[in-house]
Amino acid sequence: MEQYQHVNGIILRSRDYKEADQLLTVYTREQGKITVQARGVKKTASRLRSGILLFSHTSLVLTAGKAFPIVTGASTETAFPLLRSDFTRMSYASYAAELLDQVIADSQPDEDLFVLILQTMYLLENINPWLAVRHLELRLLELQGYGIQLEHCLQCGAPLHGDRFYGVQGGVLCRICSHGQQGGSALTQEALAVLKAFSYIPMHRLGWVHISGEGRQSLEQYLELQLQQVLSWRLKSRDFLKNMNL
């Protein structure tokens, strides 16, 4: 008798495989990040197609396959249609998915991570997607054990007061400790305030956060510095967002 498994997940990536198949990278609640094979989905008559939309939240029925588990049933829980039709949101969703795929190890289920990914898709669909990915970057670092110290100077431990700070991996330096430091990035007071807000603002209010162009740039550079701890190479989709000025 064939064994069927039911999983619930978010589709992060899909690529063509063999003549008419696709391989999907899915972050599932039950099994963590897995790769599954969807057979025949490039044929127009495939009944699976509507259940395996990129970036959607879906329920899958899997059975054992030779190389990968085979998808035998799929039904969409939440489609997030703008992530496939709106160019800007799609570009940000691609970046979020590439980041997640790079950082997360295979087959290690984590409920907090599952919830974060689902929230991120929701935010990408509904609010300024720039905020959604910055929020993801910070929370993802925390969940991977790379939390950032934002309350006190990483070197002398003094509370962070003032209007200019210096960002280094793992935290922030006060003005005094930042003298002569290299390899970090300037961090404005506004950027620091927004970073802190990411930890306490309820998700449905995240869209209300306002940040200036200067603050945006500072925050983006600072998070990029933090991501270097977990990424071994630059992400193409991040460069794309920058080049397109999205």
Ligand SMILES: [Zn+2]
């Ligand atoms: Zn200090």
